[in-house]
Amino acid sequence: MTDAPLPELMPDASVADPYGTLDPATLRHPDSLKWTMYPEGVIPLWVADMDYPVAPPIVAALRERLTRGLGYHQLLGDPTLGTALREHLATQGLTDLPEDGLTFLPGVVPGLYAAVNGLTQPGEPVLTMTPIYHPFHLAITEQGRRVAAAPLREGQTEGGQTRWEIGWEALEAAAQGARLLMLCHPHNPTGRVWDAAELARLRDFVLEHDLYVVSDELHADLRYTDAPFEAFAADPRVRDRTITLTGPAKAYNTAGLGIGAMVGHDPALVKRVKTAAGGLMGHPSALSVTAWQAALRGGGPWLADTVKYLRGNRDVMAAFLQTQLPWVRFSPPEATYLAWLDLRAHPRAGDIQKFLLEEARIAVHDGPIFAPEDLKPRYQGFIRLNFATSRALLVEALERMARALGAEVPVQR
Ligand SMILES: Cc1ncc(COP(=O)(O)O)c(C=O)c1O
Structure with a gap:
């Protein structure tokens, strides 16, 4: 990590954080593919699920539907x-x-x-x-x-x-x-x-x-x-x-x-x-x-709030990468909560997913997955990171990532 001052990473404490109370112990229930694929303590930022609870109008409709066979x-x-x-x-x-x-x-x-x-x-x-x-x-x-x-x-x-x-x-x-x-x-x-x-x-x-x-x-x-x-x-x-x-x-x-x-x-x-x-x-x-x-x-208001929250997460991540890991190439997504990060400059680019899992204890998708067999080498060193979690968990994951990657000296490309 560099000594550059951290940007304002956490939301203004006076503003309620609707997903601020997400707790890994609760998220890690046995039915969750995302949270049980990797050992306890790993922050899962892989499969494209959000960590947020289902919109209240949907939960209400499902409950009501269950009363009717x-x-x-x-x-x-x-x-x-x-x-x-x-x-x-x-x-x-x-x-x-x-x-x-x-x-x-x-x-x-x-x-x-x-x-x-x-x-x-x-x-x-x-x-x-x-x-x-x-x-x-x-x-x-x-x-x-x-x-x-x-x-x-x-x-x-x-x-x-x-x-x-x-x-x-x-x-x-x-x-x-x-x-x-x-x-x-x-x-x-x-x-x-x-x-x-x-x-x-x-x-x-x-x-x-x-x-x-x-x-x-x-x-x-x-x-x-x-x-x-x-x-x-x-x-x-x-x-x-x-x-x-x-x-x-x-x-x-x-x-x-x-x-x-x-x-x-x-x-x-x-x-x-x-x-x-x-x-x-x-x-x-x-x-x-x-x-x-x-x-x-009736899901519109929930969706609008959630997109706003995700946008905040995206911007926090962009600011973090810019100041703490400026060698990581990244373009803030225009949609979705998935970030495509280029870590090819790092000496461990050849096994970056494994490195991040073992050293940073974060689980991301490995770049080569997103290509057919002959093109897999082209995407080695890229990762896909799912930022649809609480801001606190995201920041913790980014800090872990920066600590692990910072232990190596990136090769300038
Ligand atoms: C682009 C895209 N299409 C399809 C899917 C999966 O859709 P389904 O679960 O409805 O088959 C995903 C899941 O992440 C996706 O990102």
């Missing part, structure tokens, strides 16, 4: 969830969805697999951009297709910070022979929200190469940008070739309930993708339907 939920005949979701998606540019343009899924990942299965043939290349949330390339390779990866390129903001951008040349080269582009918007793990210019160019690209698109927009409601979210398929030019995937799991922290939706403006395309999964897809659980309905109906 748990038979098959009336999802087909009751339009409540579908109507609320359509209204929500319309604010993101997905207007005029046809009657058969929406179908529910037991999660978003099954939609990724179904899109690959339904829109490509075995042996074909499927286009995606790395680093990427790993089920993207698993959906490709586990179904006998090939990953055609276009690495994002590391650009710079005017302030000299890293900014992950679409690697247009790499995308052009990788597109040969591909029929499907798998897009992550906002992007996990870099936290980019593709802007209007990038989306416009990407749409031109997709039309030029006659590609289908599956756009995973699961993190769209966790944005720190002020502009309204623009779905990839907001532009009518690409609507008929795009399947958009969404769900409540990230914004409302309900991943354990399992539900998602696949929407598209061409009902035949939606049907083709759904049929590709056959009866394997299953149906969303009654409680997940109830939770999503409650989230869309």
